[in-house]
Amino acid sequence: MDKLSKLLDVEELDSNLFRSRQHVENYRKILFGGQVLGQALMAATRTVEDRLPHSLHAYFLRPGSSEMPVIYDVDPIRDGGSFTTRRVVAKQRGRAIFNMSASFQIREPGFDHQCDRPTGDIPAPESLKSTQQLAEEAGLNTPQHDQRRYMVDFRPVDPESHYDNKVHPPHSMMWLRVEGELGDDPVEHRCALSYASDMGLLGTSLQPHPTSLFDPHIMPASLDHAMWFHRDFRADEWLLYVTDSPSASGARGYCRGQVFTRDGVLVASTTQEGLIRKI
Numbered sequence: 001m002d003k004l005s006k007l008l009d010v011e012e013l014d015s016n017l018f019r020s021r022q023h024v025e026n027y028r029k030i031l032f033g034g035q036v037l038g039q040a041l042m043a044a045t046r047t048v049e050d051r052l053p054h055s056l057h058a059y060f061l062r063p064g065s066s067e068m069p070v071i072y073d074v075d076p077i078r079d080g081g082s083f084t085t086r087r088v089v090a091k092q093r094g095r096a097i098f099n100m101s102a103s104f105q106i107r108e109p110g111f112d113h114q115c116d117r118p119t120g121d122i123p124a125p126e127s128l129k130s131t132q133q134l135a136e137e138a139g140l141n142t143p144q145h146d147q148r149r150y151m152v153d154f155r156p157v158d159p160e161s162h163y164d165n166k167v168h169p170p171h172s173m174m175w176l177r178v179e180g181e182l183g184d185d186p187v188e189h190r191c192a193l194s195y196a197s198d199m200g201l202l203g204t205s206l207q208p209h210p211t212s213l214f215d216p217h218i219m220p221a222s223l224d225h226a227m228w229f230h231r232d233f234r235a236d237e238w239l240l241y242v243t244d245s246p247s248a249s250g251a252r253g254y255c256r257g258q259v260f261t262r263d264g265v266l267v268a269s270t271t272q273e274g275l276i277r278k279i
Contacts, residue, residue: 003179003180003182004152004182005180005183005188006021007151007195008188008192008195009021009022010039010046013071016047016073017071017072017073017074018043018071018072018074019069019072020070023066023069023070029065029066029067030063030065030066031070031092031097032066033060033098033221034194034198035195036060036064036090036098037100037194037195038191039070039191040088040090041053041056041102041190041191042191043072043088044074044086044102045104046074047074048086048104051083051084051105051106052187052229053102053104053187053190053229054104054105054228055103055226055228056102056103056194057102057224057225058098058099058100058225059099059100060097060221060224062095062097063097064090065092068093069092070091070092070097071090072088072090072091073089073090073091074086074087075087075088082105082106083103083104083105084103084104086102086104087099087100087101087102088100088101088102114265114266115266117240117264122157122173122240128156128157128159129155130147131147131156131162132147134156135147135163140214150199152176152178152179152199153175153177153178154176154200155175155176156172156200157173157175161207162203163212164212165211166210167208167209167210169208170204170244170246171204171242172203172204172207172242172243172244173240173241173242174200174241176238176239176241177236177238178192178196180236182234182235189233189234190229190235192235192236193235193239193259193268194227196235197227197259197270198222201243201255201272201274202222202253202272202276203220204244204245205254205274205276206218206248206253206276208248209248216279218277218278219275220274222272222274223273223274223275224273225272226272227269227270228268228270229267229268230266231266232267233259233261233268237262238262240259240261240262242258242259243255243257243258248276251275251277251278252273252274252275252276253273253276254272255273256269256270257269257270257271258270
C-alpha cells in the first residue's frame with residue numbers, strides 16, 4: 001500500500017454491504033481498531049449522497065483478526081431533510097466485532113466559535129522525531145514497535161512520555177500527518193483522521209502511572225470511540241493532536257482529544273475509553 005487511501009477503500013458486495021480490501025499487518029494478528037473505524041465510516045459514506053459525516057459513536061465488541069477481510073453491513077436508518085443517520089456493523093466469521101452510528105449533514109452556515117489551541121512554545125513537526133525514529137533509538141526494533149505499517153507520521157512533542165515508564169501529567173501533544181498525498185474528497189480525509197485518531201489517545205491515560213502501552217504487563221484495548229468533525233481539513237497536512245485523560249478506574253482509561261490545524265483551527269474532537277488492565 002503506497003498510501004492510506006488503499007487501506008480505507010472498501011468493496012461493494014451488495015446494496016449496503018461492503019468488504020475490506022486491505023488490512024494493517026499486526027504482529028499479534030489482531031485487527032487494529034483504527035482500521036475498522038476508518039473503513040466503517042467509508043462504508044457508511046458510500047450509502048450517502050451530498051452530505052459529510054459530522055459525528056460517529058462506536059463500540060469495539062470483539063477482537064478482530066488481521067488475517068481475514070471484514071464485512072461491513074450498513075443500515076440506512078434515516079434520510080432527513082438536513083441530517084442522515086447510518087448504523088454499521090462490522091463482522092468476521094459471522095459475528096459482530098464492532099458497531100457504529102454515524103450522522104451526516106448538508107453544508108449550511110451558522111454560528112461559529114472555537115476554543116484556542118494550547119499556547120506556549122510548541123515545536124514545529126519538522127524539528128521533532130517520529131515515533132519510528134524514537135523506537136529505533138530506544139532499541140525497540142521488534143515488529144510490535146514498527147510504526148511504518150500504519151502509514152501515519154506521528155511526532156510526539158514530549159518524546160519521553162511516549163515510551164518510558166516514568167510518571168508524567170495526564171496530557172500529551174503530538175503532530176500527525178498521513179504519509180503520501182490523499183485526494184481532494186473531504187470524506188477521505190475524515191476517514192483517514194478517524195483511522196489515525198485511535199493512535200496515541202489511550203496511552204495518555206497511563207502517563208500518570210509508572211508504565212506505558214509498550215509494557216508487556218499491560219493489556220490495552222479500545223472499548224469505544226466517539227468523534228466530531230467541526231471543519232474541513234487535510235489529513236495529509238500536519239495536524240496537532242492534543243489529548244488528556246481526566247480519569248482512570250476499574251481497569252479503564254478515559255481520554256479526550258482535540259485536533260488543530262497548523263494555524264490553530266479546531267477541526268475535530270474525539271473521546272475514547274479503553275481497557276488498561278494490568279496483567
